[in-house]
Amino acid sequence: MIDFGTTKVSCITCEKNVDTLQARSLTLSGKQKYECFNCYRQNKNSPSSSSQERNTKLDLFCARCKYKFHSRDLLCPYCSQSDLVTRADLSVKDFL
Numbered sequence: 001m002i003d004f005g006t007t008k009v010s011c012i013t014c015e016k017n018v019d020t021l022q023a024r025s026l027t028l029s030g031k032q033k034y035e036c037f038n039c040y041r042q043n044k045n046s047p048s049s050s051s052q053e054r055n056t057k058l059d060l061f062c063a064r065c066k067y068k069f070h071s072r073d074l075l076c077p078y079c080s081q082s083d084l085v086t087r088a089d090l091s092v093k094d095f096l
Contacts, residue, residue, distance in 0.1 A: 013039035061088035 008017045012026070012033045023034040061068050062076035063084040075082045 009034040011036040011039055058087060059089040060085055 007020045009020055009023055010016070011018055011023060012028075012035055014036065016036065018034070018036045020034065023036045024040060026033045026035060057070045057072055058074075059068070060071055060074065060076075062079060062081070063086065064081055065076065065079045067076060067078045068088050069077060071077065074085050076085055
């Protein structure tokens with residue numbers, strides 16, 4: 001039986017040795033890595049977070065209610081449905 005509280009791992013951000021209970025487990029490129037919670041709280045550019053994708057608002061269009069909007073979520077704010085929401089920033093070049 002392994003005692004995870006005393007196992008030391010290296011943080012991928014600050015490279016300090018921390019207990020596994022004080023770090024979160026990540027799977028990057030098929031390998032298991034660890035990041036301490038202090039680095040996780042302070043570093044928004046963590047290797048595990050895709051904050052650029054989450055913070056980018058998309059031009060969206062709901063075909064159900066014919067509503068064009070900008071949002072991070074693929075959910076129409078007018079009808080609260082997501083089944084007919086598509087990207088609205090498509091051009092003629094995208095169709096050719």
